[in-house]
Amino acid sequence: MAIQRVKSKWAKTKVLLLSEQLRERIPVTKRWNIPELEAMLDEHGMVYVKPDQGTFGLGVVRVEKNADLAYTYQTGTVPQRFGSFDKMAASLQKRIGSRPYLIQQGIPLLTYDGLRFDIRVMVQHNPKHVWETTGIIGRLSHPQKIVTNYHSGGVPMAFDKLMQPHVTQPQIDSYKMWLADIGKSVAAQLQTRYPRLKEIGIDIAIDESLRPWILEVNTLPDPYIFRKLGDKTMFRRIYRYCLAYDRRMK
Numbered sequence: 220m221a222i223q224r225v226k227s228k229w230a231k232t233k234v235l236l237l238s239e240q241l242r243e244r245i246p247v248t249k250r251w252n253i254p255e256l257e258a259m260l261d262e263h264g265m266v267y268v269k270p271d272q273g274t275f276g277l278g279v280v281r282v283e284k285n286a287d288l289a290y291t292y293q294t295g296t297v298p299q300r301f302g303s304f305d306k307m308a309a310s311l312q313k314r315i316g317s318r319p320y321l322i323q324q325g326i327p328l329l330t331y332d333g334l335r336f337d338i339r340v341m342v343q344h345n346p347k348h349v350w351e352t353t354g355i356i357g358r359l360s361h362p363q364k365i366v367t368n369y370h371s372g373g374v375p376m377a378f379d380k381l382m383q384p385h386v387t388q389p390q391i392d393s394y395k396m397w398l399a400d401i402g403k404s405v406a407a408q409l410q411t412r413y414p415r416l417k418e419i420g421i422d423i424a425i426d427e428s429l430r431p432w433i434l435e436v437n438t439l440p441d442p443y444i445f446r447k448l449g450d451k452t453m454f455r456r457i458y459r460y461c462l463a464y465d466r467r468m469k
């Protein structure tokens with residue numbers, strides 16, 4: 220039977236929220252509506268608004284309530300500023316139209332050389348049919364972008380390198396084990412609802428206090444970003460596992 224893919228971020232988030240252990244790692248996420256946007260901005264100051272079924276960072280918007288009570292949102296490289304919440308929300312609503320969108324608590328990402336980065340954790344069924352975390356990689360954002368996706372100018376980079384300005388090497392090593400565990404828990408939780416999953420790619424934000432947050436889970440993760448690393452060890456295993464469960468490679 221074919222490998223299972225699930226497009227709706229909302230559906231996947233709901234399954235993850237059923238796990239008590241994972242719940243605290245998930246930013247507050249709501250379905251798009253204007254009163255909710257206002258409440259979320261009052262609460263969090265910064266939110267991400269994104270298509271329920273998006274990929275590649277397309278259609279993702281970062282929205283902020285500023286100290287002077289003006290509002291800004293940004294999709295591409297240029298932030299747009301509005302004098303009131305209503306004007307901002309009306310403009311955003313026009314952009315979204317009737318498509319299903321989500322509002323998510325914004326996580327202030329850790330930076331490297333002044334650029335934001337987040338993490339992709341690859342978890343796969345290994346040849347023994349057991350979930351295994353096979354890859355952890357960072358993605359450094361393009362200086363002007365609000366997303367880190369490779370297809371939006373993000374640069375894949377070694378996790379260790381991105382973390383070195385923040386913590387010691389032994390701390391990096393234990394953080395990686397922590398991420399690997401979170402990855403396996405996410406896979407196991409999703410599998411309760413989606414039994415034919417074989418691979419997932421989890422986007423994890425690390426905030427300024429080094430707390431990990433699950434931004435989204437991809438069920439058709441790109442293995443090739445791991446090939447961008449100088450060290451091909453992770454990529455080789457990822458690729459081998461893909462072939463073992465008959466994933467059709469591009």
Ligand SMILES: Nc1ncnc2c1ncn2[C@@H]1O[C@H](COP(=O)(O)OP(=O)(O)O)[C@@H](O)[C@H]1O
Nearest residue numbers: 267273274275276277323324325326366367435
């Ligand atoms: N809640 C958030 N806080 C901070 N950054 C976010 C948040 N949601 C998304 N992002 C940024 O936008 C990127 C794309 O969002 P994501 O939810 O992964 O959608 P896509 O399916 O398009 O990849 C993420 O990799 C991250 O860099």
Ligand SMILES: [Mg+2]
Nearest residue numbers: 275276422435
């Ligand atoms: Mg993503």
